Amino acid sequence: MNVRQKTALLLASSLAVASLSACSGSNGNGNASSSASDAGASSSVSASGTASASAGEPKAKKTIVFSTITNYYTAGLQLAAEDYQKLHPETTVKIDIVSDNTTYQTSFQAKMAAGGDDAPDIVHANLLGDTPANNVKKGYILKLNDFVKAPNAYNNGTTLYDGINGDYWPYAYTADGDIFMLPFDLVGTGFYYNKDLFAKAGITETPTTWEDLFADLQKLKDQKIIPLAMSQATGSDYEGWMVGAFEDWANRSLIPDILVQPGDARNTPEVEAINGKVKYDPNDPFFDIGAVVDAERTMALWKSGKYDPVGPAEQKIWSTLKQLSTYLQPGYATMKDADAYQLFISGKAAAYWNGSWQVGQILKDQQALGDKGFEWGTFKFPGFKEADPNFPGDPRGILVPGHQLSVTAKKDADTVARAQDFLQFLYSPEEAQKVFTTTIEAGQFVQGPSLVKGVTLPDVVNSYLDGFKVAGNMNGSIGQIANGNPAAEPNATAEGKSLELQYYNDKITLEQFLQKKAEYTKKTNEKYIADNKFDLDPKTNP
DSSP states (O other): OOHHHHHHHHHHHHHHHHHHHHHHTTTTTOOHHHHHHHTTOOEEEOTTSOEEEOOSOOOOOEEEEEEEETTSSHHHHHHHHHHHHHHOTTEEEEEEEESOHHHHHHHHHHHHHTTSTTSOSEEEGGGSSSOHHHHHHTTSBOOOTTGGGSOOGGGTTOOHHHHBOGGGGGGGBOTTSOBOOEEOBEEEEEEEEEHHHHHHTTOOSOOOBHHHHHHHHHHHHHTTOEEEEOOOSTTOOTHHHHHHHHHHHHHGGGGGGGBOOTTOTTOOHHHHHHHTTOOOOTTOTTTTTTOOBOHHHHHHHHHHTOSOTTSHHHHHHHHHHHHHHTTBOTTTTTOOHHHHHHHHHTTSEEEEEEEGGGHHHHHHHHHHHGGGOOOEEEEOOOBOSSOOTTSOSOOOBOEEESOEEEEBOOSOHHHHHHHHHHHHHHTSHHHHHHHHHHHHHTTOOOOSSBOBTTOOOOHHHHHHHGGGOOSSBOOSGGGHHHHOOTTOOHHHHHHHHHHHHHHHTTSSOHHHHHHHHHHHHHHHHHHHHHHTTOOSOTTSOO
């Protein structure tokens, strides 16, 4: 039996064990579904966040919409919707699948601006555009402060707050101290690689520095193998995670300047309890875990000029990324991620930059390939071989809650209550386990380890996720002082990418690129300041 056959057998066995564990309720939580139905009432929370219970009175039939992205737990979510409807035939849960992040963001913002009647009821908070605080202020998503503390009948009365890994609740707070989402899982980014192709090129160890990575990619290129598959097309531009990791690395010492602080208009006791513990230490990659950023302070930091947008750090970041672009597949500027993935899974590209959610898909595809498959693994975002004072400590990547689920602020309180009740059902250990197991079996996106207490993943899946477990998590907001576009406006995103591609294709020099990028940053940041009516004094609101 070869390694691929052993892996397939191990995966099948692990999935069977996970399925049996989910069905038997072996996590000590009993049968969540039967506990709710036996009680004769389902826990719900109204639009105001007040817990209530339906006493069995007939309810009108209604549909709630859960909007997600292609392959994002879609098979598992569909099963959860069907399970829920068996308990609540008066409520249909529609899983609405959107093709990509840009479409998701644009559609939601447009529908809410038009009144919200046609907007989905449950959404991914991190795919909506704008900041969570602004989406709450605009009345686009609900504050969930009271909802997460309400007893959950689907989990023996355990609240969502207590039923989710407490280490990651700090990420759920807006700059105003409100809980805006429910974390479902962890997500990371890194490199997948084909061990067979690496061996063919004489590479015996995975690279840990950029210098070693480039040396390895050159060896692969010399063998007429596509060294690295990665999309940079609009809507599939995954290089952005690399940019974010570099900017965090270069600007980490400035992070305390952008956090909500005592005396700020948006400070609350909850936020102060989190941010008061933050003390910058270049050797502590976890120093700011869960810290709450203030958008106005971020813009004030940009305006202060403390960071040089054309200085040595920026020069090194973009010189490194340009060198990396020379090892990408032909057509990377317009090729979508699905096509880049096909180059990797077909054995034409030796490495592939993406997120931890691809593990399930690769496992499924490798089983389908059988003896035509290949050995594969993962490795992290590299560091530099020689210490550089512009990049203190070690680089951080992404290791944060991936699926961040929020409730749309609909005018109809009954619709809101049904959406919240479904989320309580989804976050019960039994149902969440079924969602993860079904998703892996379908070869769809499991972002990473579950944050729902009592849910486990097969060992074979966890072994591949190890390559994404970076030290700490990068701060995405700090990059706005160098790259602008804090509202993540799609047109501005496309403009910024156009500048990059001009530089990569030698249409402009590094100096010209950095100057044009600084001008772009100024334009997008000043628009954001004006749109939000910031006076750049965080002690006032706005």
